[in-house]
Amino acid sequence: MSTVLIIFFILSAVTLATAFLTVFTKNPIHSAIYLVLCFFSVAGHYLLFNAQFLAVVHVIVYSGAIMILFLFTVMLMNLNKEDEVHKPRTTRLAAGIIFILTCLVLLAIFIQTKPIVGPYDDTGVDYQSIKVLGNVLLNEYMVPFEFASVLLLVGMIGAVLLSKREKTEKK
Amino acid sequence: MDQAIILEKSIFIFTIFAITMLAAMYSTWAERKVAAWLQDRIGPNRAGPLGLLQPLADGMKLFSKEEFLPNTPNKFLFVAGPAISMSVALMTSAVIPWGDKLIIGGRTVILQATDINIGVLYVFGVLSVGVYGIMIGGWASNNKFSLMSAMRAASQMISYEVAMGMSLIALLMMSGDLSLKTISEQQAEWHWNVLYQPLGFIIFLVCSFAETNRTPFDLAECEAELIGGYHTEYSSMRMGFYLFAEYASMFISSTILAVLYFGAYNYPGMAWAVEHWGVNAANGIGIAVLFIKICAFIFFFMWVRWTIPRFRYDQLMRLGWQGLIPLAIANIFITGVIILWHDGKLF
Structure with a gap:
């Protein structure tokens, strides 16, 4: 080996x-x-x-x-x-369904993939260099990159919104 | 693999390890001496001339103390905490270029344990893992003050990591490479990065204080509120490891500051020295210059400790999130505009 x-x-x-x-x-x-x-x-x-x-x-x-x-x-x-909240039956059912669906998606992915990798062509491009990586990310994969950044922004705003205390009986 | 390379690298790694340990040991001595000097005292002077054997005496004392294990359900994690802190503090030195090269017996010896493409990121990765030592130790102590201190340390380190990374991005935009060796080569002669990135340097410096838990950001150890901080429950050499890790990481932080912003082993006239005095002599001076820079930074760390009082927690967070991060983003923006303008691509 x-x-x-x-x-x-x-x-x-x-x-x-x-x-x-x-x-x-x-x-x-x-x-x-x-x-x-x-x-x-x-x-x-x-x-x-x-x-x-x-x-x-x-x-x-x-x-x-x-x-x-x-x-x-x-x-x-x-x-x-002792402090654990008792989870209602519907939540457990939903969790079970989600688990099974995830399993299905994963199975589908595993069936679809080809485990035998084709010949690897070294084109002389240094894929470790951040210059190449940056060029590829911002040219070829511009749209997914921007989508990912929008997603992160939404996540961030959501976190701020959730952690903010609601102003109710003030004033 | 070539056996000579293995031997060469082993000797080199061992030397770096020894130097880091020695530097950490003598930082404890230097800290007391600097403190004494700043406060108009004498400082340690009993053990050996000028108190030079004081670190050894301290080590002996720590080793001979009782190894006390508190009543905690997590004995393994309790022991793992200081071990993680110590190993993480020593790991960073692997990618630091201590000099350019030496020629020994016809062989060219590169003065770096390993030159990986992503040196800067490696340093960052190790740094971000360093929080675990404190967090796990503080939690496993089964003591609420330790836990609170660990939380403080962790939140402080995470917050300042963001600003630190952003201040580095501006530097990386200029260098275009993540390898520490390339970055130090680019700073040949007088082209030190601090001259091009003064704002980035200041942000990075402030963040390294926070990352090493040094005053004015040593909230994790503030005695008046939290007894001894996350190592309250530790005794003997386990506590020694925590203290030692702090000094080792201070040494490494100083090294990284010197390498990234203060021209690493470069000094004005190095090319001339290589031409006239030979490669070995010029690089020998280079190593010495790097160590002088490191010592200057360590002194700066201590100087600040005995000058600026500790921040309050909300002040610390406000400085990190509302002061340093916007500044770092502005720095990235300005650097980007200047690079484009310099390349003539702006208009």
């Missing part, structure tokens, strides 16, 4: 194990920490593809920003068994 293959197996084992532990752990903080580990091993997979930029951005965005905010919230909330 080549070294890359061995690393791949180790990484995959870590990814899967931590992903399952995230779901099955009772303690929400342990669960969040397992998710962080899972993200790290996914970044390792990107590195195996020689996608350094993607790997580091993944670490910065997911492990460094999103999961920290996540942990933050979980640590400040009192998540004991």
Whole structure:
């Protein structure tokens, strides 16, 4: 076995194990920490593809920003068994349906993809360089890029709106 | 792989590790000496000449203390906290160019552990992971003051990371490359980035104070409100690790400031020195120059600590979100306009 293959197996084992532990752990903080580990091993997979930029951005965005905010919230909330809100039956039903639909979408994706990768042509373009990446993003993929930025903006405004206290009986 | 390269890199990495540790150790000594000097005292002078053995004595003291484990349900995370802090503080040095190159026995030795394409982003990634050490340690202590302090530290570090990244974007727009080696090569002779990006430098400097949890942003450790901060429950060498990590990250921050904005190992007349004195001598001076710059920044960190009082929490957040981030965005905009104007593409 080549070294890359061995690393791949180790990484995959870590990814899967931590992903399952995230779901099955009772303690929400342990669960969040397992998710962080899972993200790290996914970044390792990107590195195996020689996608350094993607790997580091993944670490910065997911492990460094999103999961920290996540942990933050979980640590400040009192998540004991006794305080847990009883979830009504309709919510559980909706969750089940959404889960099945997601599974269907994922299955469809897996069936559609071709697992055998075609020959990789190295065209002499350095795909690690941010100059190339920027050119591709802002020329070829301009519209999706702008859509993504609009989506982020909407998310941001929504977060501000939700966190703002409603002014009711003042004045 | 070439065995010589492996050997060369191993020696190099070991040296960097040793230097970082040594720098962190002597930063604790320097901090006391600078404090004493600024307050018109003498400072440590019992252990060795000028108190130079003081860090060793402190280390011995910490090692010989009782390793106390509080009654916490998360023993593993409690131990993991300082370990994460320490390893993250030491990881950044892998991508820093400590000099250009040396020629030893006919071999060209590049003075950098590894030159990855995305050096700046790597530094950033490691930095953003550094929060975990504090957060996990503070939470696993099972003490509400530790938890509150960890929360403060984490929110402060996340907030200032945004401004820090934005101030860097303007710099990267000029350099067009994320590799720290290329960035330092571009600053040859007098073309230091601080001359082109003064505003970006100031924002970056303020943010590095916040990222290393140094005064005036050391809210995480403010004794009057939070006992000892996130390491209240720690004792012996575990606490030593937290303190050590703080000094190590201060050293690394100073290095990054020097590399990104103050011309790394470049000094005016380096090309002349290479021509007349040879590559080795010129680069030897280059390494020395880099360390002088680093020491100057470390001194600056300490100077500020004993000059400016601690910020209040709301002041800290207002400065970060309403002061530094808009400034950084303005800086990006101005830089973009100037670059376009310089290239003649504006009109």
